[in-house]
Amino acid sequence: KITASVGEVNQTYDFVVVGGGTAGLVIANRLTEEDFTVLVLEAGGDHSQDMNITIPFFCQNAAPFTEYDWNYTTVPQNNLENRELVYPRGFLLGGSSSINYMAYTRASKEDWDLFETETGDGGWSWDAIQKYIFRNEKLTPPADHRNVRGEINPAIHGHHGVNKDSLPGFIDSFDTMVIQVSNELPEIFPYNSDPNGPVNLGLGWDLGTMFNGSRSSSATSYLAPQFASRQNLDVLIGARVTKILPSPNSTDQRPNFSVVEFLHNGDDLSVQTVTASKEIILSAGSINTPVILLHSGIGDTSELLAMNITPIVNASSVGKNLTDHPIVGNTWLVNSTETYERFTRNATKLAELVEEWNNSRTGPLVDTVVNQLAWLRLPDIDPAEDPSAGPDSAHFELLFANGVILTAPPAEGNFMGISAALVTPTSRGTVTINSTNPLDPPLINPNFLDTKFDKNAMRSAVLAARNFAAAPVFSDYIISSTTNSTTDAEIDAYIQSMAESVFHPVSTAKMSPADAEYGVVDPDLKVKGVTGLRIVDASVLPHIPAAHPQAVVYIFAERGSDLIKESW
Numbered sequence: 001k002i003t004a005s006v007g008e009v010n011q012t013y014d015f016v017v018v019g020g021g022t023a024g025l026v027i028a029n030r031l032t033e034e035d036f037t038v039l040v041l042e043a044g045g046d047h048s049q050d051m052n053i054t055i056p057f058f059c060q061n062a063a064p065f066t067e068y069d070w071n072y073t074t075v076p077q078n079n080l081e082n083r084e085l086v087y088p089r090g091f092l093l094g095g096s097s098s099i100n101y102m103a104y105t106r107a108s109k110e111d112w113d114l115f116e117t118e119t120g121d122g123g124w125s126w127d128a129i130q131k132y133i134f135r136n137e138k139l140t141p142p143a144d145h146r147n148v149r150g151e152i153n154p155a156i157h158g159h160h161g162v163n164k165d166s167l168p169g170f171i172d173s174f175d176t177m178v179i180q181v182s183n184e185l186p187e188i189f190p191y192n193s194d195p196n197g198p199v200n201l202g203l204g205w206d207l208g209t210m211f212n213g214s215r216s217s218s219a220t221s222y223l224a225p226q227f228a229s230r231q232n233l234d235v236l237i238g239a240r241v242t243k244i245l246p247s248p249n250s251t252d253q254r255p256n257f258s259v260v261e262f263l264h265n266g267d268d269l270s271v272q273t274v275t276a277s278k279e280i281i282l283s284a285g286s287i288n289t290p291v292i293l294l295h296s297g298i299g300d301t302s303e304l305l306a307m308n309i310t311p312i313v314n315a316s317s318v319g320k321n322l323t324d325h326p327i328v329g330n331t332w333l334v335n336s337t338e339t340y341e342r343f344t345r346n347a348t349k350l351a352e353l354v355e356e357w358n359n360s361r362t363g364p365l366v367d368t369v370v371n372q373l374a375w376l377r378l379p380d381i382d383p384a385e386d387p388s389a390g391p392d393s394a395h396f397e398l399l400f401a402n403g404v405i406l407t408a409p410p411a412e413g414n415f416m417g418i419s420a421a422l423v424t425p426t427s428r429g430t431v432t433i434n435s436t437n438p439l440d441p442p443l444i445n446p447n448f449l450d451t452k453f454d455k456n457a458m459r460s461a462v463l464a465a466r467n468f469a470a471a472p473v474f475s476d477y478i479i480s481s482t483t484n485s486t487t488d489a490e491i492d493a494y495i496q497s498m499a500e501s502v503f504h505p506v507s508t509a510k511m512s513p514a515d516a517e518y519g520v521v522d523p524d525l526k527v528k529g530v531t532g533l534r535i536v537d538a539s540v541l542p543h544i545p546a547a548h549p550q551a552v553v554y555i556f557a558e559r560g561s562d563l564i565k566e567s568w
């Protein structure tokens with residue numbers, strides 16, 4: 001059951017899952033297929049039916065600074081004019097899968113094979129994870145039910161998994177123009193008829209975690225009513241975990257974690273505890289998983305002592321290695337009245353489209369704000385300095401939008417957007433705590449564009465967006481660019497003033513080989529130096545994949561569930 005009442009949950013479960021997000025709900029679902037009892041503690045609420053969550057185009061309304069968001073910001077970014085960037089994280093059942101932009105991208109074979117190399121575990125290789133792709137994915141027709149031949153290769157997709165995805169379901173002339181560039185400039189922007197295959201390079205359609213024009217999140221899929229009603233599953237919403245504790249009879253050498261402390265909305269916020277008789281699974285995401293570890297005394301000993309927190313395990317990698325994708329928006333004024341501005345600037349028209357969506361699940365709101373993606377490599381990269389997973393993997397990504405997105409459009413004009421994201425950043429940042437009060441927001445520093453490589457690669461990505469816009473198909477369409485930066489210095493200044501996060505933080509509790517001194521979890525996702533504790537969420541990824549990470553997180557959680565089951 002899903003409940004908002006502490007009185008309805010027990011004192012002890014086999015497994016307690018901290019965080020009912022993308023990964024946490026996969027774990028809860030798979031473990032309750034067996035005889036195990038499972039409690040999920042989720043800080044946020046249940047908003048799966050809210051229109052800002054269900055309507056794909058309204059993904060822009062779900063965050064930042066809403067009731068669905070943890071409402072975090074970064075510390076001032078040294079290389080971005082000291083700006084503090086918005087840093088949304090889902091604060092609701094489904095976690096960030098309930099507020100994200102739904103792109104389903106698996107990452108290349110090389111990225112997965114690098115996970116194997118980094119962990120020494122062949123179970124994380126591309127070939128080994130195929131079965132988990134199929135357990136997770138259920139490919140469905142687009143909302144417009146068109147023939148999608150040539151836009152996707154159904155043979156490489158799951159058709160019987162739990163989480164639904166589909167291609168965009170409202171196609172217009174802008175989509176045709178974007179794809180036309182692959183005919184006009186095939187050397188630079190080759191067409192890829194399915195970027196979810198082993199090689200993701202090229203321009204292709206953006207598959208999304210949506211079904212019949214609505215969002216499919218881990219809440220609507222893995223916690224669908226037939227799963228939520230299982231007798232052995234309890235999901236407590238409004239339950240904010242503050243720390244985890246070793247069991248009272250645990251030995252000091254290898255503490256056994258079994259107690260979870262939390263505060264519950266509506267219960268005057270007094271501290272509650274619950275016990276996991278088998279394991280605690282931390283699935284609070286790349287920001288809050290390290291925060292909970294640090295408050296629990298699992299972190300760098302000297303840093304914990306400096307905070308007056310009693311160290312229990314010296315785990316110096318906790319909160320380190322934060323890696324994220326920076327993105328820069330590029331916008332052009334265009335000669336069209338068919339862009340998003342036709343309804344984003346017109347409340348009456350928008351209301352009509354909401355009604356259309358309500359009545360028939362058709363119209364432009366069935367899609368997110370991006371229908372195509374291009375995954376591209378830097379030309380002439382020195383192999384010795386190449387941070388990508390291999391020659392078949394991208395360094396940067398272009399995202400195409402039929403208008404201004406993420407902010408209100410200017411009062412006049414129609415626009416086209418090509419955002420450029422760096423997907424192999426070499427900068428590393430940190431997540432740390434600022435006080436011993438677990439309710440205080442953490443210090444989040446993605447440390448964007450801190451390396452020369454990242455600065456140069458970001459500039460190349462912006463130039464590639466401009467090359468794309470210079471394709472013949474746009475010659476009568478584009479009126480002018482909204483920026484006049486041309487020299488390297490001007491483009492760099494533009495980037496510094498514009499760059500934001502794509503909201504893909506990973507690696508803050510990263511996985512490493514079982515015998516490695518660095519890293520937080522072993523290849524079975526067990527926290528090193530303790531028993532009874534695993535982490536399953538984006539924080540364990542050994543490196544940032546050149547992909548939007550939710551599909552990777554789902555796959556990690558599917559395999560993670562198998563690893564947990566095998567232990568018991």
Ligand SMILES: Cc1cc2nc3c(=O)[nH]c(=O)nc-3n(C[C@H](O)[C@H](O)[C@H](O)COP(=O)(O)OP(=O)(O)OC[C@H]3O[C@@H](n4cnc5c(N)ncnc54)[C@H](O)[C@@H]3O)c2cc1C
Pocket residue numbers: 018019020021022023024041042043044063088089090091092093094095096097099100101102103104105239240241242283284285286288289292502503504505536537538539547548549550551553
């Ligand atoms: C705005 C946005 C857009 C994105 N767009 C895309 C995209 O298009 N495609 C893509 O692949 N990826 C996208 N991502 C990234 C992707 O959604 C995440 O990488 C992924 O969902 C992370 O999964 P997770 O399980 O690690 O964490 P989450 O899904 O964030 O789950 C963590 C859960 O733990 C809960 N929690 C945290 N702390 C506590 C606590 N102390 N007590 C109790 N519960 C707690 C949270 O409320 C949340 O429900 C986007 C992310 C955002 C925020």
